[in-house]
Amino acid sequence: MPHLVIDFSANLTDFPEAQILKDVNAALCKSPEIKDEADVKSRTNRIAHFEIGNQPANRGFVHAQLRLLAGRSPETKKDLAERIAVVLRKHTPHPAGMLVQLSVEILDMDRASYVKERL
Amino acid sequence: MPHLVIDFSANLTDFPEAQILKDVNAALCKSPEIKDEADVKSRTNRIAHFEIGNQPANRGFVHAQLRLLAGRSPETKKDLAERIAVVLRKHTPHPAGMLVQLSVEILDMDRASYVKERL
């Protein structure tokens, strides 16, 4: 059930999408909260049109949103966010002179109405 | 007001976007919860970069997120999710040897701050 979407600004030209997807799934699947590794569905999303703040500075960002069925403890959410952050910290490029912001967000999904099946 | 976003993995090469958008809007508009058919705004989003789990298996996914103004009953949410699932079950391709996951999520939108108008 976990859905992970990683947005990154297109000025992070060498952002290693495949490597990050592989590593972040590995990190999440080691959590006892993930019962079936196949449930982890992650994607990267290159953002071509963006604006950060209102100053003429050289800036980039990477932002991950993890969506989970509601009911996880605050500790579990914090742990999962940190697993993602570890991977992003390691692999996100730091172009010279660019301020790069990294953030991770956890969003609850409504459990009662969630549909999940395998075709 | 309902916003529907349907993500699908790019390995579902024959995913019929136009047909699914048409059918899913028709299915939602038949619900008594939808007062004005023009309110239903749906989009499909082909995901080129994704990773499912951490095993070298042939996997794909389709995931729909429906965003509604808060206040609907659990029964209404379940019904709307199922209307979407029916269409996705019918039209999502099943390439030979691929495990395809289908999921539908309902997300509440804050009613007090929502802006809506026609230009």
Next chain:
Amino acid sequence: MPHLVIDFSANLTDFPEAQILKDVNAALCKSPEIKDEADVKSRTNRIAHFEIGNQPANRGFVHAQLRLLAGRSPETKKDLAERIAVVLRKHTPHPAGMLVQLSVEILDMDRASYVKERL
């Protein structure tokens, strides 16, 4: 921390992405709620595949989602949504014969699990 994502239907062919991003960031940064202008991370997202309602009408849409750390007052949320709406009202094209819908949504992000840092 605010994340702003502006979806617009691709039939709004002259949608001025760069101008809107600049103006919306300027409008948000004037709010006393925004402590550091560099925190505002905005993107536009052109939607190529969409369907609005179930009638053969000429329709388009622009929809903004602003994600904020939870805890803002309803008045603050309403003010921020309206700042975004003002910019979209001003710059969204109105092609002749097209009904264009505009909407703005505020979504809370879980504060306890949020990760934020600069690389």
